[in-house]
Amino acid sequence: MINLLWLKGGACGGNTMSFLSADQPNVIELVQDFGVRIIYHPTIGLEIGEQVKEILHDCLEERIALDLFVFEGSVVQGPAGTGSMNIFADRPMMEWVALLAPKARYVMAVGDCAAWGGIVAVPPNPTESTGLQHHKKQRGGFLGADFRSRAGWPVINIPGCPAHPDWMTQIIVAVATGRIRDIELDEWGRPRTFFTSFTQTGCTRTRAFAKGRKGRFGQRDGCLYYEVGCRGSMTRSSCNRILWNRTSSKTRANHPCLGCTEPGFPHHDLKKGSVFKTMKYLGLVPREAPEGATPLGFFLKKLIR
Numbered sequence: 001m002i003n004l005l006w007l008k009g010g011a012c013g014g015n016t017m018s019f020l021s022a023d024q025p026n027v028i029e030l031v032q033d034f035g036v037r038i039i040y041h042p043t044i045g046l047e048i049g050e051q052v053k054e055i056l057h058d059c060l061e062e063r064i065a066l067d068l069f070v071f072e073g074s075v076v077q078g079p080a081g082t083g084s085m086n087i088f089a090d091r092p093m094m095e096w097v098a099l100l101a102p103k104a105r106y107v108m109a110v111g112d113c114a115a116w117g118g119i120v121a122v123p124p125n126p127t128e129s130t131g132l133q134h135h136k137k138q139r140g141g142f143l144g145a146d147f148r149s150r151a152g153w154p155v156i157n158i159p160g161c162p163a164h165p166d167w168m169t170q171i172i173v174a175v176a177t178g179r180i181r182d183i184e185l186d187e188w189g190r191p192r193t194f195f196t197s198f199t200q201t202g203c204t205r206t207r208a209f210a211k212g213r214k215g216r217f218g219q220r221d222g223c224l225y226y227e228v229g230c231r232g233s234m235t236r237s238s239c240n241r242i243l244w245n246r247t248s249s250k251t252r253a254n255h256p257c258l259g260c261t262e263p264g265f266p267h268h269d270l271k272k273g274s275v276f277k278t279m280k281y282l283g284l285v286p287r288e289a290p291e292g293a294t295p296l297g298f299f300l301k302k303l304i305r
């Protein structure tokens with residue numbers, strides 16, 4: 001049996017919605033079959049007020065062994081580093097994070113905001129939001145680059161906006177079954193098993209990508225990279241291998257990949273004209289090329305073909 005504590009910072013709750021939609025295993029199976037004891041979750045927990053504080057203090061004073069601390073949402077540090085924009089159980093949430101994270105055997109950040117700040121950390125970032133161990137592409141975040149949980153692990157990052165339910169539940173199962181040591185993390189703290197191949201792997205439009213055939217929103221044909229900003233060729237995720245709801249993905253639903261599992265998300269900081277649009281030099285050469293290629297080299301190759 002493992003004890004899991006889930007807290008939310010600057011969050012929309014999307015990762016909780018995703019988690020509750022898991023089906024292999026689902027949340028009930030996590031509890032019943034894998035012995036995951038959810039000691040508190042802000043959406044599904046029955047505890048309120050003093051009861052919540054008691055649970056948190058039990059974790060701090062080690063009356064409850066905290067095996068897995070899951071954090072959703074950004075760490076809110078505003079205004080002026082006080083964290084008082086996000087009070088929870090009588091103190092800034094950031095203080096709970098600072099106190100609880102070192103007590104946990106493993107710490108898991110679910111979603112982009114917890115992993116690296118996400119949309120809420122886009123400048124001017126009025127809430128002074130950051131991720132647990134990264135701030136966008138910079139290592140450090142709230143806990144610092146050197147932070148290690150009790151088991152000696154950095155924060156396990158499960159990015160996504162939201163993260164796929166299987167990415168979360170499979171890591172929870174790995175902790176619960178004592179198999180977490182089989183999991184390897186990449187340079188961004190992401191489990192390699194989900195974040196090694198590109199979103200493009202399994203995309204139904206790869207022929208169009210190779211031939212340079214352009215597609216648009218809502219069209220079944222053509223590749224979404226050339227005009228509407230699909231980042232599937234430069235984003236590491238398993239969205240087209242482990243389908244969402246077992247049936248679909250963004251690109252299968254005629255929607256470009258937004259690159260939400262990469263630390264730069266939202267790319268270009270949502271600047272006007274940068275969303276759902278391929279940014280180009282001189283209106284011609286895409287500014288970003290598939291991983292491993294240069295924009296000009298990739299463009300010329302397609303031109304010659």
Ligand code: SF4
Binds near residue numbers: 233256
């Ligand atoms: S760029 Fe996007 S739409 Fe085109 S093949 Fe890759 S993942 Fe599919």
Ligand code: SF4
Binds near residue numbers: 160237239249
């Ligand atoms: S397809 Fe791209 S934007 Fe959509 S969830 Fe996967 S990585 Fe994120």
